[in-house]
Amino acid sequence: MERIERKFLLKVPSSTENLALIREFVTSAAQQAGFDASEIAKLELAVDEACANVIEHAYGGQDVTKEVVVRATLDDEALSIDIEDTGRGFDPDSIKQEELEELINKRKTGGLGMRLMKSLMDEVHYEIEPGKKNALHMVKRLRKT
Amino acid sequence: MERIERKFLLKVPSSTENLALIREFVTSAAQQAGFDASEIAKLELAVDEACANVIEHAYGGQDVTKEVVVRATLDDEALSIDIEDTGRGFDPDSIKQEELEELINKRKTGGLGMRLMKSLMDEVHYEIEPGKKNALHMVKRLRKT
Amino acid sequence: MPNPFSVQTVNEGDHVVIRLEGFVDAHTAPQFEQAVQTVVDQGQHRIIVDCEKMTYISSAGLGVFMGFIEEVRDEGGDIKICGLSPKVKQPFEILGFDSLFDFCADVAGAKERFSQPVKREE
């Protein structure tokens, strides 16, 4: 049996200005997938965090000559999100997840994004090939009611 | 001198459900280009009309396996919109622009879209290659104040 | 969220008010068309379309006005368009609707206008 997929693609210049549009994009796809408002809020936030990281870390700040690519693919079972960049890349496993208390003690203002993504989504998986393509694959499954 | 361009790309399944997202997409690009609210409203409407035509005429109604592609390219002088489909195609020159009164007399409910696009945009240009790619290029120039 | 739309039909004695809210585009216009069709099928031809809460309209929505106006006027009625904000007025004006349709400031104004002769070129 063939599954009907709906594919959405958004490419925007690397600028935090575009995070709002990225959120609208995800919300639209998620609504069509049939997620409820609370699930949509989670998807929106996870994708925002991922794209903010691309803009700030992969491309090192605003650089509108670079592109952030977001794909949303939905079928009966899940919404898959694929985010691509051609920036610096990093080793996700080397990122130490510090406790909130620790971060507070160190007066850190960051270090929360990846943790959020992991708890908001069902799957979070990086494939990093610096200089070529860095890809982040995230999945949120539809809970059948 | 090199012009810095910002490029935005959106691909969505061919469904009128996605017109709202398409409008958000254009609005975002137009805001970054510096258009005022009234100009943004014009751009939004022109692109909505063009994409509604692709969904309804090029692809003959809702068909989420088909794709509507919208590109927005902005530089210091203008926002260019390129809309692509791989649908039926048509001969734009053969479309008779009937007067509103005539349409009313015939109790028509359509026939207004292309006329709107032409008066809302500075340039409207079709390149139709049925079976290959149909492209619509529209430009709105920034009026320097 | 991205496309809030609703249409509400209220019978008020010898005329009917159709209230549009949100975005009237190719996706939602069929619901508007259905609402007008229902009213006309019931033999009501004094129709007021209240656009005060309409935030957007594309040609799909404009076409609904166009498709019914003759039939309604033939029956001695009219479709009064009221409450258009400057933003949504633009497409009506570009297409010349202002010379063929009766625009009113609000529902009260539209009701009053129904006691006056219908604007119509024959």
Add this chain to the structure above:
Amino acid sequence: MPNPFSVQTVNEGDHVVIRLEGFVDAHTAPQFEQAVQTVVDQGQHRIIVDCEKMTYISSAGLGVFMGFIEEVRDEGGDIKICGLSPKVKQPFEILGFDSLFDFCADVAGAKERFSQPVKREE
């Protein structure tokens, strides 16, 4: 339109209210951070952040609370977070902010709380 945001700082005697409105994301959080910095630089450490009109917050916004709380508490003050709607509360809870920050229903509640001992693990 796609990203309405504003931050407003109001001095109210011995404490200060920072009002967030709209979307707090990586684009707008720097403005929020600047507002807190300004208040702290002025030596004010009894800070109430009113989130009643905040419609969204991402980690960039949460990081602002995180980055200032130690300094403010060291000075005998606190950052009270109030008016969180259920929708925006979610990220605060996921990250455990509820056990380290003082959440209040509204500004009045936050003012009252300033007369009570500060929640803090040493």
